[in-house]
Amino acid sequence: MDFKHVYTSTKTYIILLIVALALLLFTASTAYKQIMRMQESADMVAQTLKVYNAIGSLTEHYSQADSDEFRETLLEDAYLSHTLKNFKEEGRLVLDSLKILTQDNHLQQARLQPMEALLNKMNNQLHVLDTLNIENEDAFFKAKEAQKLEINKTIGNIRLLKNQVLQNEKYLMQERQADYDSHKFLAPLTSLILAFLALFICVLTFIRIYKNKLRIRQSEAFLKNILATTDNIINYFEPVFNSDEEVIDFKVVYANDCNRDYLGLDPDAIIGEMVSEVFPFFYVDGKFDELLQVYNEQTKIDFERKVFIDEKNMWFSCFATPLTEGVLLTARNTTLEKEADAAQAIFKKRLENQNLELLDSRAFLGNIFKSISHIVMHFKSIRDAENNIVDFEILFVNERINPVTGDLPEDVKNKKVSEVYPAIFEMGVFTHLKEAIETNKPMFYEVPYNGNDYAQWFSATAIKLGDGVTVTLRDITEEKKKSDELKQVNETLVIQNSILSDAESLAKIGSFIWDMDSDSSELSDNFYAMLGCEANEFKSSLVRYKDFIHPDDVELYEKRGAEIVSELKASEHTYRVITKQGEVKHFKTNGQFVIKNDKKVMIGVVQDVTESIEAEERLVKSNLRLKQSNAELESFNRVASHDLQEPLRKIQLFISRIEDREGDHFSEKGRFYFEKVVSGVKRMESLIKNLLAYSRIDSSKSNFEKIDLNEIFEKVEDDLATRIQDANAEIVVDKLPQVKAVVFQMEQLFTNLISNALKYRSLTDAPKLEIRYKKVKSSKLPGHVLKVKKRYHKISFIDNGIGFDAEHAEKIFEVFQRLHQKTEYSGNGIGLAICKKIVENHNGFIRAKGEPGVGATFIIYLPF
Incomplete structure (x- = not known):
């Protein structure tokens, strides 16, 4: 706890002052209560004394009855009863006074009740003595003595009861005397202590207030020094x-004094003057209303004010705040800040224009990078303590890297080259990159890549850019295959214009910038070339470019142009043009709007997609032919399902009847021929069933569901349990994944592959089949395979059977293709073809590897 803060706080002494006043009030009230208690104690003592007096009167009363003189008086006054009457009245008054005095004491009241009865009894006995009238003197004397004895007995009881009352009053007298003495001592002592305590607090508070007053004077002097030295008005x-x-x-x-420094006003001269006369600019544009608002609403307001002094504009940032009965105004000179802001605004405007140009180039470059087929990468140098290049950091990679390595640009960005592509150190690529930076000369080289199970060749260009290197890779695999003599090096990427020019030429695209206000366009050189013209052969505009549009597409072109102008929103569309040489081409265009030189312009690219359109037309024709083939295949299915199986069933029926009736009469040669017929019929039946199974594999995705391949394997293993046991085969399987597939097709796939391993098992070794699983990237698949996912399930069926030659790896998946004679191994050559069709139906890929006498491996890739 901060005791110093508590000690120095003014609130502390205000609280102490309030406490002192409270103590004074408490002292007064306590003294009053003590006096009242002492008065009550005195009253109680006085009451006890009155009880004493009343008891004395009672004693005197019954003592009078006990005296012989009083009794004789009663005997002598036998005819005058007023003496006894007065005595009774006196006793009654004494008893009544005792009752009144002891009415707050129940014990005394209880004792006075029998006292009253005894007094009445004594009065009656006195009355009998008073009225005693016996003529015989002896009898009178005996009667009188007897009556006196009764009176004495009653008086004795009264005296005993009186002593009890007196004893109780003595006890009360001692208690009340002690209470009175304690109150008589404590009352002045308590008042004195409380009074001194209150006086001490008052003195301490006064000293603190006085010190605070001195401190306030010091603070006022300090504040005046601050106000005299501050830079603000x-x-x-x-x-x-x-x-x-x-x-x-x-x-x-x-x-x-700052009024003199900034405004030329003497502070002493303006004190006492009106603000409207000294500072007239406060009464312009409603600023006086703001001062009124500060005063009336007791709120703080800040505002800026421009003042023209000595033919120079000055700016002040003002802050008005309510203070006591007025307004305190603080004004800071912000002229230099305003001038700096103005200069900064000019610089900011210039920077914005430069940024717009950079955005134009960046957007244009982005479109180019999406359109070109080259791989473009930029690396930043990583140096050691001796400033030697030891590695590179990947800063940029375009999306063309994915089909080659399977990597995504965002995944490899900001990583080290040694982590992502460690092979560059072994192939000498790192040396080329390092030399390009150190010599500041472009480096041209060729580099192989074997990531897709076949060799790819790339022509690379490395150009220094800052403390890094930009690398452009072009796929020259086909060129290498056609001719080793053809070698080409990418053109130098020194500046962005050369990159854009090369990219446009290679990708058959052109770029344009269209100013809608002036309807003028800037076309790239390759755009002119795509139209069959020389560079800048004509001045381009929307109207002039329309001359190249195919007549059948002019209406669509004008409609799209009107939509772009009205909505300021560009969209991708395709149209036909007729070049200067009369050649019809298909152009696809796209763009976006940017601000350039305070104008909204459209920048975009145009791509020659003639080959793609023609390829699509060829694809449509191919699809028509495929539909026709599918129709023929469906017709074949119907024939195979009914027309072919019907005579086959009849042949099987007649064979069965011939065997039942004539089977015992066959000759040995007849039996041999008959078994050949039976075997041929069974092979025909198996062939038809397999052909139907092959043709009925549907490629629709409607019945795909999430299935567990472990359950599929267990079911197939149970179905083939007899064959596995007969072959004494061992099957080792990894934990298989869950995939989205057709259940019965997966069962057919596993059944065919396991059956294939059992059928073509080794003649010397016990058959063993291993089913291995792991996750792989799409880059691990061959390059010609269409990759629909980034990752794939790889399931390998590895057996130790008879194997096959590698040259037959593709042939074995064709329908009716067999590598052995039907007499050696049963089958009709459709099982693996069915496997291939099932895998392809699931957007996967299957391939086979084998070695004669060692075994075969069938590898399946299924997408995640």
């Missing part, structure tokens, strides 16, 4: 009221 205004108590102006109460 600080003024204090108090309001001036009219007769209706409305603020009509403000009066300057305080002004520091």
Whole structure:
């Protein structure tokens, strides 16, 4: 706890002052209570004394009855009963006074009740003595003595009861005397202590307040020094009221020396003057209303003010805040800041224009990178302590890297080359890159890549850019195959224009910038070449370019142009043009709007897609032929299902009847021929069933579902359990994944591959089949395979059977293709063809590897 803060706080002493006042009030109330208690104790003592007096009167009363003189008086006053009557009245008054005095004491009240009965009894006995009238003197004397004895007995009881009452009053007298003595001592002592405590707190508070006053004076002096040395104008205004108590102006109460420095006003001269006269600019544009708002609403307001002084504009940032009965105004000179802001705005505008040009180039370059077929990468140098290049950091890779290596640009960005492509150190590529940076000369080289199970060749260009190198790779695999003599090096990527020019030429694209306001266009050289013209042969515009549009597409071209102008939104579309030489081409165009030189212009690219369109037309024709073939295949299915199987069933029926009736009469040669017929019929039946199974594999995705290949394997293993046991085969299987597939097709696939391993098993070794699984990237698949996913399931069926020659790896998947005679191994050559069709139906790929006498491996790739 911060005791120093508590000690120095003014609030602490205000609280102590309040406590002192409370103590004074408490002292007064306590003293009053003590006096009242002492008065009550005195009253109680006085009451006890009255009880004493009453008891004394009672004692005196019954003592009078006990005296012989009183009794004789009663006997002598036998005819005058007023003495006894007075005695009774006196006893009654004494008893009543005792009852009144002891009415708050229940014990005494209980004792006075029998006292009253005894007094009445004594009075009655006195009355009997008073009325005693016996003529015989002896009898009178005996009667009188007997009556006196009764009276004495009653008086004894009264005296005993009186002593009890007196004893109780003595006890009460001692308690009340002690209580009175304690109150008589504590009352003045308590009042004195509380009074001294309150006086001490008052003195301590007064000292603290006095010290705070001295400190305030020091703070005022310190504040004046600050106001005298600050760079801000600080003024204090108090309001001036009219007769209706409305603020009509403000009066300057305080002004520091900065008024002289910035405004040329003497602070002493303007104090007491009106603000409207000294600072007239406050009454322009409603600023006086803002000062009124500060005063009336007691809110803070900041604003800026422009002042023209000595033929020079000055800017002040003002802050008005309510203070006591006026407004405190602080003004900071922001002229230099305003001038700096103006200069910065000019610089910012220039920078924005440069950024727009950079965005134009970047957007244009982005479109080019998406259109070209080259791989473009940029690496930043990583140097050691001796400034030697030891590695590179990948800063940019275009999307063309994915079909080659399977990598995504965002996955490899900002990684080290040694981590992603470690082979560049072994092939000497790192040396080329390093030399391009150190010599500042372009490096041209060729590099092989074997990542897709076949060799690819790339022609590379490495050009220094900053402390890095830009590498452009072009696939020259086909060129290598056609002629080793053809070698080509990418043109130098020194500046962006050369990159764009080369990219446009290679990708058959042209670029344009269209200014809609002036309907003028800037076309690239390759755009002119695509139209069959020389560079800048004509001045391009939307109207002029329409001359090249095919007549059948002019209406669509004008409609798209109108939509672009009205909606300012470009979309990709394709149309035909007629070149200068009369050649019809298909152009595909796309673009986007950017701001250039404060104008909205459209930048875009145009690509010659004639070959693609023609390829699509060829594809349509191929699809028509395929549909026709499918129709013929469906017709074949119907024939195979009914027309071919019907006579086959009849042949089987008659064979069965011949065997039943004539089987025992066949000759040995007849039996041999008959078994040949039976075998041929069975092979024909198996062939038809397999052909139907092959043709009925549907490529639709409607019945695809998530299945567990482990369950598929267990079912197939159970179905083939007899064959596996008969062959004494061992099957080792990894944990298989879940895939989205058709259940019965996966069962057919596993059944065919396992059956194939059992059929073509080794004649010397016990058959063994291993089913291995792992996840692989799409780059691990051969390059000619269409990759639909980034990752694939790789399932390998590896057996130790008879194997096959590698040259037959593709042939074995064709329908009716067999590598052995039917007498050696059963089958009709459709099983593996069915496997291939099932895998392709699931967007996968299957291939086979084998070695005679060692075994065969069938590898299946299924997408995630």
